[in-house]
Every structure is written in structure tokens, then in C-alpha cells.
Amino acid sequence: MTREEIVKDLKGRFKADIIDFFDKSPKRVYMEIKPESLVRCASYIFKDLRARFNIASGVDTPTHIEILYHFSLEYINLLVTLRIKLERDNPAVDSLAPVFKGANWIEREIHEILGVDFKGHPDMRRLLLPDEWPAGVYPLRRDYTEWDKNAIRDRGV
């Protein structure tokens, strides 16, 4: 399947869900879709196009929270990125962990540092942060302020 066929197929199949399709360069395709159709799109790309799930990167922009799922198709050297936008107060999206095991850890990490909760994730535990980290504080949010009073940020000599 060459690159043009895949791009045309993706556009045709998910015409209703695609909000914006940005063809940046021969190696990069960005597809913005509605959050509800995420599982359908992702499982189609992962299973039928035999893509490899690279990573999901959560971004906290001033207006909304964005999550980008990067899939790389090695055999035609193309990287398809699914972008979904969620509102800032309680971002929620359904989890991709049941679709493929690779997404298990990254969703736990995004839940922990950005506060997005993934519905249907098998074991949503804490991955990186220590236990005494207060529940509501998300370090990668724009409005993160130092909560630990006795942290020494200068030379501390």
C-alpha cells in the first residue's frame, strides 16, 4: 500500500470524524479527530495498517489539553499522528490499553502528570511520582506551582 493510497483510505474511511488533515511532509501526517472516534481510528491504524504505536504525548496548551498518538508505519516510512483536543477542567477519553498493550504505561504516565483520566484502563496506578505527592497537583500543567515548602532551589550550600 503506497503512501497516497493510505492517505486517501484514511480520509475516506473517517471522513465524519476528521476535523483537520495536515499533510506536513512525505514522512509526517497529522490527523485531528473527535475524541469519541479515537478507539476506532487507533485500532484500525494499529491492526489493519500494521502500524507500530510509538508514544502518546500530552500537551497542556493555554486553551485546551491535547493528546497526540504517534503511529509509525515502517514499511513506507510514514508517521501518522492522531491529535485529539480535550477541555482543560476535567479531560477524559477512553483508553487504548485494551486495544494494544503498548499504551498501558504511557496512559498511566499522562494520567499522573497531566490529569487526563482514561476510561477503561486496566490498572490505573501511579507510575512515576512518589506516594506522598498530593493528588490534585499535576506537574506538567501550566499553572503548576511548587507545593513543597522546604524545597531548596538555589545553591543550597
Added chain:
Amino acid sequence: MKLPKIRELTEAIKALLSKPYTSKFPKKPHIPHPNFRGQPVYNEDKCVGCLACEQVCPVEAIDHRDDADPSNPKRIMIHYTDTCIFCGSCEAACIADKEGIKLSNEWDLAFFDRKTAQETIEKELQLCEICGEPIACKDHLKWIAEKIGELSYSSPTLYFSHLKSLGIIDDNLIQASRDYGRSDRVKILCARCRRESTLTTSSR
């Protein structure tokens, strides 16, 4: 089954005869390769005190303290050995053609007290002749004057400091009071005083 045994046997014998691989380090001092990036060292007369290295340091290992008392104004550049990661971006950013701060080959830096783990050099500071604010290091003004050549005659601060360093003019004869008249224009001033002296037309 036997072949690998014989091959390892020859290897063992060869290792037996050859001299030991361990370096006789404490007895014979270790000289690292000239490319090795060791401790950054300030060069007192080459450095112009422009703080470019402080801006570019990824770990904020370089700091400065301005001591603006009129008798002996000086800027103290401090380099902390306990934070520096020896990456060489200060040397790459040094405007005094990479001579102000240079990475030496020095690697044996163990110490016992973190408060003493810093090197400092002092650079003479140029104070504004009206308000006494530090403008920049004297060498830095001289360096700019040399760099932009005759363009430096557009601002009295530059060409005064350049001529003063050449010894052509001596200290400012007109007393350093603030009168916002013409006499203020021919002094070494900081930016704020410069603006005030050029903009105000009335001489109070």
C-alpha cells in the same frame, strides 16, 4: 568440544606473558588527552566581564556579584565547581575570541567543603558619573569601542572609556553634579542618565 578449549588456552598463555593491563595510576600521573574537557579556568586579563558565559551556562554554574562602592568598583565573576558539568558552552560563547574562559585539562578536583568550591576573578567596573550605577566592566566598554571602530564616536560613554584607556584624556574635570545642561553630555553615563541628559532641553 576440544577446539574452544585450545583457543582459550592460547589466549590465557598470551595474557600470562604480556605485561599487566592495569595502569600504574597513583605512581605514574595520568595525563588525559588534550581534547579532554576539564575544569573551566578564567583568564584574568583576557576576560572582559560581559556575562555571556553566565547567560549560556545550562546549569547556572557561573554567577557574578557587582560591588558598586565608588572607591573600588569591581565585578566578581564566580565559577562554582560543584555545579559545573564541563560542557564547554561557556568557552564557545565567550566573546573575547574564546580566551576569557577556557576548559583546561584539569580533572583531579576532589574537595571536602562545598562552600570553598568556587573560583573568582575581579574585573574593574565602570560606574555612571552621575548616579553611580554600574554600567559595565571597563574592559568590556573598551572591547566594544575597538570592535565597532569609529562608530563608537556616536556615544560618549564608548569613546571616553576608549580614550581614557589610551591615556589621552584624564579624569573628568567638570564636577559630577547633575545639571542636565550641555556639560552632562560629555560624561560616561549609564543608559538612564544618558536618556535624561539628552532628552531634557531645559537647563534647570
Added chain:
Amino acid sequence: MAKSIIPIGPYHPLQEEPEFFTLTVDGETVVDIDVSIGYNHRGIEKLSEMKTFDQSTFVIERICGICSTSHPFAYTRAVEDIIPVEVPDRAKYIRTIIGEGERIHSHLLWLGLAGHFLGYNTVYMWVWKLREEILDAMEILSGNRNNYAMFKPGGVRRDINSEDIPPALRKIESIVPTLNKLKKAIIDDPVLHARLKGIGILTKEEALDYCALGPTSRASGVAKDVRKDAPYGAYDQVQWDMIVTENGDVFDKVVVRVLEMFESVKIMKQCLENLPPGEIDLNIKNIPPGEGIGAHEAPRGETFHYVRSDGTNRPARHKVRAPTFMNLPTFKATVIGETISDATIILASIDPCYCCTERMSVMNCRGKKIYSGEDLVRLSQDKTKLIQKKMGLK
């Protein structure tokens, strides 16, 4: 059978990345395994948002002690992807040289420690003696044994001047004869065959499902390598081939890594010999707002960097994904069902920043017997001696 929990404690002088594995054991075989990581979490993504584009290469370089040049490689490619700009040829060659040199010394390090787990301490000492040669070569080329500080968005920081190349080349070529002896010693050693073949098998489907990367997936037949699929740097102007083996057990992971070292030596030699002239840096002045993705084939797999810039000189968001992040969950598929003494070498076979599995302690709830990490390594070494006795070698 009462199940006992084996906490694999986080601290040991040999460990680089402290991880805490808890194996639940039913008698001898491992029933379930869980890991809690985060002992080394330093919030690098938040830190690189505080630094400028140029400074954050140094933050990125200190993510992992051994693959310290693969992260800046992917990061600088991501930043160049925002502007879409092409790096000059000489910089590409220098980047490839540093990347490959680092792959050799990382594989050698892992080989030494895997040998230590299996009781082959001579392999451990031999391989690390070999590694000193490569570290000297890297010190000649880049100025430091490990954190090379060579990368910059838009090119390379320091040039390799021509009179440094012959000594570095001599050092690199000096490791090839010993490497050949090592390859022969490892590949046709009957004890290793019996010990490593058939344990910790990661089938191809599981490798695809877990999205495993690098040597871990190439050992189970998944022919994916960023240097071949999306050629970058000087990887397309140099002849080398990708090593893929079929049955994905620990022995194949050893073979893949050993053979990859020969390829890296070949690449480094070709790059060093025909290093093109020309300048080494583009002096990028400002980075337009946008997104960039960069990837590089690190010794353990593909590092992936996503950088988003909003026009200022600081990255607005920087997502880093180390290869072990994808390889580590595969232990669920490989360790369950194996015996305790095999657990150490299987966990080490995905090369999780070399020997996190060293921290093991076994607590048997009934008998209150406590094995420490050392005992578990000794268990795995006893198993090797047992096999040697069976083979009639002793």
C-alpha cells in the same frame, strides 16, 4: 500452594536505573511480576521547558548514563524537523560516528554484565577491558568518556580535527580481533547454549503487540530499525546490514547485540575514513512555532522525541520516550512461567539500563527465608555450574 512475594529492592551499588521488581513465586516458577519505577524520575520534560533550545540538549543528554548521545541525536532531529532544515554533511558524519561509538560501548557494557549474571566473571573483566579502548577513542573524538556534549540543534558543537582520526581509528580497529574471539567463545559455547536457549521467549506477535523496539524486537524476527527504514545522518551513505534473528529467546538477544557491534565498527571506520569537508553548524537563529518529531536508533531501541515550540526560544512542550519504556512491560510475557534463577538473566536481556535486575530479594512467607539480590545472582550462577557438571566439563 501459598504464593510468596519477592520484592526486588531498589538499591545496589551496581545499578544504574533503580527499579523495584516484585515477583510472586509459586514454589520455583514465577507466577506474576510487577515493577514500580520512578526512583530516577527527575522531571526532565518540565526541566527542558525551563531551558532554551540550546541548553536543553544538556538536560536531555543526562537522561541515561550509557546511551547519552542517542537522546540528543533524536532531540536535535526533532528541532530540525520544526524548521524543516537539513544539517550539513560533515555534521551528519560526525553525528553517526558518535552514535555508533556509543552503541559499541553500551553493548560491551551489557555483555560484561550479562556474563557476570551467568557466572562468567572472566567475560565481565575481559569485555570491560575492551570497553576501555572504545572509551579512549571517544575521549579523543569528543573530549569526554561518556557525556559527549557534541550535539546542537542544527549541527555539531566541536569538529574532529584530522590529526585525531588516526589514533582513534587505531583504537577502534584494535578491538576487532578480541571481539572476534569473544563472538566465537560465546556462540559455540555449549553451556551458554543450554543455559540461554529456550528461556524468556518473546514471540513475534507479542513483540508487535507490546511495540517492543531495538534488539529486543529484532531478536524475535521483527525487522525494524530506524537507521534502515528512515535513513538519516550518514546511515544511507555507508554499507552495513541489519541483524535479525528468529526465535526471540535470550540467546538470540545476545547474538543480535554481539553482531551489531561488528556493524557499528564497520560504520565508524567508513565514516571516519571519508569524512567530508565543510562547515559543521547551521547556526540556527530562531525557531518558528510548530511541532517536530525526531527518532534515533539507540543501543536499546528507538528513542522518540516530540518537541513543540511556540516561537520563543524555549520549547513549549518536550516529550521524551526512552526505548526501555516500551521494552520493560514485555517482562510480563517473558518472565512468567520461568524459574527464579532464570529471572535475573531474562530481565537483564532487554538491557534495561544494564542491571536493574541486580536488586533482587526473595521473601518466602512461610519459611521466612530471605534471599538477597546477590543470592539470586548466585542461584543463576549455580544453575550454570549445574549445567557444566551435566555436560561433563568440570
Added chain:
Amino acid sequence: MLDCLTPRFDIERFGMLLAPSIKHADVLLVTGSCNRKSAIRLKRLYEQAPKPCVVVAIGECSLSRGMFIHSYNCPIPLDKIIPVDAYIPGCPPKPEAIISGAVKLIQKLKGTL
């Protein structure tokens, strides 16, 4: 640090040995910046060590958290967690620097520095 054990910089010829557990060791070598999770375990390890215990901080990260001073997960430098006797800067320090640091420490403890 691990390179010191290898044939080229063999520190066992000076009598320094790698003890598997803290209980039978006198010198605690600390590398890497201490984040919140590992600070607790480091404190517990330090208490378990036999008491005339010497702590050596190796590398910029453990001296003053070097690059990670502003990280939200590394709140306090090492010498506020446990008393540190010797500092060996370097990122990473050369094995010779670690050995010469140890030599200086021994001389200081013997009072002959």
C-alpha cells in the same frame, strides 16, 4: 564508578572492595541526584550503615543536583539528607578522579593531608 573495578583502574589493589550490602561496608559512594522516592531509601540505607561511615558524593548530580536543581522531584541537595565527607566533581568523573579523591580522603582521615 563501575569502571574502577575493571582491569585498567583496578581499585582492589588498594584494598577497596565492592561490598554487596551496606551492613559490611565503611564507605558509601553516592551518585546521581536524589529524588523524593529515593531520598527515603537513602536515609534508611545510611542509618543501616555501621556508624563510622564515610560518605563520598560522586558526580555533579549528587554534589548539588547539578542540572536538576529546578526539578520538581529533586527537592533537596544530598548534603541536607545525609552528612557528606568528600565531594568528587565531574560529569561523569574520570575513574582516576575517583581514585585520587579516595586517596585524598584517606590522607585527610589519617590527618596527613
